[in-house]
Amino acid sequence: MTGPDPSPGLVGIVLVSHSAPVAESVAELARGLAAGGPLAPVAAAGGTAGGLGTSAERIVAAAREVDRGAGVALLVDLGSSVLTVKALLLEDELPPDSRLVDAPFVEGAVAAVVAASSGLPLSAVASAATEAYAYRKA
Template identity: 75%
Template sequence: MSDGAPVGIVLVSHSAALATALAGLARGLAGGGTAPVAAAGGTEDGGLGTSSELISAAAAEVDRGAGVALLVDLGSAVLTVKALLAEGDELPEGSRLVDAPFVEGAVAAYVTAAAGGDLDAVVAAAAEAYQYRKE
């Protein structure tokens, strides 16, 4: 963590409504939490898809200097975030694509960030969500 600053979280979805609802769910399940979370869903015109501009803006919005965890829903969202990371200057320093299930990973990442976890802890908590069994 950087000077006690929280890790920021960006939820990248093909749907603005889905990303926004998931951000609300994560905040609610964390008891309101104080970690910064932003939805980057859909395209600029409100359609389904992903937008590098919306993702970059969301990452800048949540960046507090402790890193930004980006969780994504589907294939082209992954590709868009990877392209932004490869460009090097489109996302804040310390931005990381998180390999995790979208819903469970987002909740785990948010709870960990709200509790003061650093970027490595946030990424690990989100990735650990792959182990959650529903049987």
């Protein structure tokens, strides 16, 4: 996590990708577009020590890093990141009120960080991210 210390009590956001640079870049974009007031805590959990892949340890560490008691929204890119987060939720490895959010990775991340930075609860943050599926580009 970079930048000023995020405000307490905001929903935390974890961005899980098979690629560390992708997760970090999307986190940077979302933070930049949500800037201007209190900023929700955002952490990237990308790749593995060996490069591409999904690391349960990185996901758990990122979720704990952003947990401020208001819940944690986890957005994932594809495949094993989805399965890993589902397994961590089933095994109660993530902070209380953690939720896997079905949303497009980039647009959903931006919507989630903006919503969370506005102080919205986890259910509204998840809805904002999910609604990003409806963004029309043409």
